[in-house]
Amino acid sequence: MEIEAKGLRVDLNRAQWFKSTRSGPNCDNCVEVAFVGEAIAVRDSKNPAGAALIFTAAEWDAFVGGAKDGEFDL
Template sequence: MDFSQATWRKSSLSQGTTDNCVEVALASGFVVVRDSKDPGGPKLVFSSADWAAFLGRVKAGDFDTRP
């Protein structure tokens, strides 16, 4: 898949111009994730349903590592 025209977004918590982030884009009905330090590198591609399920679990705290 070609993601060259995708609009990539960083979290608003990324502190400005740092390249130590994960970026997300919507492309061709999928959610695509990449490392901002390596924009031409590998990308993870998720269906919209899988991404929504992941975000739901994040919001529920399922991945929190704090005691």
């Protein structure tokens, strides 16, 4: 599947998807991430044929930085 988002053309057919090493084998609420060219794609691991969210490198860096800084902690 090739999609265009945020000015990026992303070919998800060649994407290598990764799940967090903190996800156990029986965990059913995980997401997978793929680094595809200049884009970062995120999808639901339970529905790999479903939609993927596309982020730019700057958006991804801001998200990861926020997660490390505890911005999303409850």
